[in-house]
Amino acid sequence: MNSQAQRSDALVFFGASGDLAYKKIFPALQAMARRGRLDVPVIGVGRSGWNLEQLRARAHDSLQKHGGVDEAVFAKLAALFHYVDGDYREASTYVALRKELGDAKRPLHYLAIPPSVFPVVVEHLAQSGCSNNARVVLEKPFGRDLASAQQLNATLHSVFDESAIFRIDHYLGKGSVQNLSIFRFANTFLEPIWNRHYIDSVQITMAESFGVQGRGAFYEEAGAIRDVVQNHMLQVVSLLAMEPPTASYHESTRDEQVKVLRALRPLRPEQVVRGQFAGYRSEVGVAPNSTVETFAALQLYIDSWRWDGVPFYIRVGKCLPMTATEVLVTLKRPPMAQTSPCDTNYFRFRLSPDMIIAVGARIKRPGDELVSEPTELKVVQQPSCDDLDPYERLLGEAMLGDTLLFARQDGVEAAWAAVDPVLGDATPVHTYEPGSWGPPQAAELTAAVGGWHEPGPC
Numbered sequence: 001m002n003s004q005a006q007r008s009d010a011l012v013f014f015g016a017s018g019d020l021a022y023k024k025i026f027p028a029l030q031a032m033a034r035r036g037r038l039d040v041p042v043i044g045v046g047r048s049g050w051n052l053e054q055l056r057a058r059a060h061d062s063l064q065k066h067g068g069v070d071e072a073v074f075a076k077l078a079a080l081f082h083y084v085d086g087d088y089r090e091a092s093t094y095v096a097l098r099k100e101l102g103d104a105k106r107p108l109h110y111l112a113i114p115p116s117v118f119p120v121v122v123e124h125l126a127q128s129g130c131s132n133n134a135r136v137v138l139e140k141p142f143g144r145d146l147a148s149a150q151q152l153n154a155t156l157h158s159v160f161d162e163s164a165i166f167r168i169d170h171y172l173g174k175g176s177v178q179n180l181s182i183f184r185f186a187n188t189f190l191e192p193i194w195n196r197h198y199i200d201s202v203q204i205t206m207a208e209s210f211g212v213q214g215r216g217a218f219y220e221e222a223g224a225i226r227d228v229v230q231n232h233m234l235q236v237v238s239l240l241a242m243e244p245p246t247a248s249y250h251e252s253t254r255d256e257q258v259k260v261l262r263a264l265r266p267l268r269p270e271q272v273v274r275g276q277f278a279g280y281r282s283e284v285g286v287a288p289n290s291t292v293e294t295f296a297a298l299q300l301y302i303d304s305w306r307w308d309g310v311p312f313y314i315r316v317g318k319c320l321p322m323t324a325t326e327v328l329v330t331l332k333r334p335p336m337a338q339t340s341p342c343d344t345n346y347f348r349f350r351l352s353p354d355m356i357i358a359v360g361a362r363i364k365r366p367g368d369e370l371v372s373e374p375t376e377l378k379v380v381q382q383p384s385c386d387d388l389d390p391y392e393r394l395l396g397e398a399m400l401g402d403t404l405l406f407a408r409q410d411g412v413e414a415a416w417a418a419v420d421p422v423l424g425d426a427t428p429v430h431t432y433e434p435g436s437w438g439p440p441q442a443a444e445l446t447a448a449v450g451g452w453h454e455p456g457p458c
């Protein structure tokens with residue numbers, strides 16, 4: 001872990017007038033200021049022709065819509081703000097930025113801008129001296145396939161060392177996702193059974209009841225596999241399947257996660273079912289004959305000693321019956337058991353909107369007979385005000401220079417290598433009705449394990 005001495009001494013965010021700043025960055029900044037964790041200049045860079053007062057007004061408006069304004073904290077935050085207006089392609093923008101940075105020696109640059117602009121910004125940061133001793137934060141998607149991810153990484157590495165690059169996958173900043181490794185490695189009882197001898201299958205469902213929410217143009221470039229499978233879902237797989245990290249070597253957690261991603265068997269078309277909700281093609285920014293998927297179901301294998309032969313199923317989609325992300329780890333049937341594969345023993349981890357850890361077991365049914373019935377031992381943790389929002393957590397860690405919760409270059413590339421063969425039109429896209437669980441073809445993938453698990457109401 002890096003020491004306090006290496007904390008970033010200025011926070012620059014490009015894309016100050018954009019959507020990401022409005023929805024996520026301003027609320028994270030207020031939360032950091034409230035906890036007393038933000039006391040350095042915060043420099044917004046935008047190309048909207050704004051001035052500092054307009055940046056402050058935008059921040060205030062953002063907070064009113066996302067979590068509320070704490071006026072006393074906001075006054076402190078607003079006093080930290082600086083603003084640089086200019087074209088990201090013009091050297092003069094970076095001269096102005098260098099001036100605003102003043103005495104700052106270790107700035108953090110958050111690129112909350114479209115990926116197509118990353119290379120030019122990175123180049124100008126270097127030419128203007130703004131990249132000296134600096135850190136850079138960027139948002140997924142990190143490329144759109146293996147080749148473009150490698151290209152992006154080469155661009156970043158031409159200026160920044162890997163230890164200064166913070167690739168945000170906000171799933172890694174969720175407390176419920178961090179809990180996966182805590183629950184696995186802070187307890188003794190799981191390790192003996194957490195392998196192919198006892199685990200029958202693993203399912204992860206990320207269901208969203210809403211559509212593309214005005215992001216049709218973005219979605220056309222992405223699709224569900226690029227948007228959430230290559231990153232969020234495969235990070236969850238890596239945490240579920242990794243070997244225990246060593247306590248003495250900080251980087252060992254990411255080493256172990258990356259080992260899982262490298263062991264993923266590249267997907268074959270028959271392991272993937274893509275769907276598109278009826279009505280998607282009428283969304284603004286969407287082609288009338290689009291074949292982009294808003295739903296994907298996949299069957300994955302990890303070629304490792306621990307997981308050989310255990311299927312990992314992933315199902316993600318928009319316009320599904322509910323909004324919930326849930327993992328189901330099903331254990332093999334006990335000998336002689338007369339149960340369906342779905343209601344034998346399992347571990348259930350709800351990752352959002354609430355956090356649940358549940359253990360499925362069978363107990364004696366009340367009454368005369370000596371017969372069993374399924375039950376669940378369940379812990380539910382509702383979000384508490386002590387919890388950090390993922391963006392607050394991740395921004396704070398990046399300021400400290402701790403890369404643990406960020407995607408590493410080799411992991412990003414390994415994840416692309418797994419999904420690359422099934423990107424785009426490698427498989428047909430099937431239409432599904434909004435409010436359904438996706439196209440019926442998806443059921444075939446999990447037929448051997450008793451079907452897809454539907455996240456419960458809680």
Ligand code: BG6
Binds near residue numbers: 228325352
């Ligand atoms: C984003 C995707 O990364 O994650 C969105 O681009 C998706 O399409 C979102 O809706 C889900 O995040 P969360 O935290 O609401 O589960």
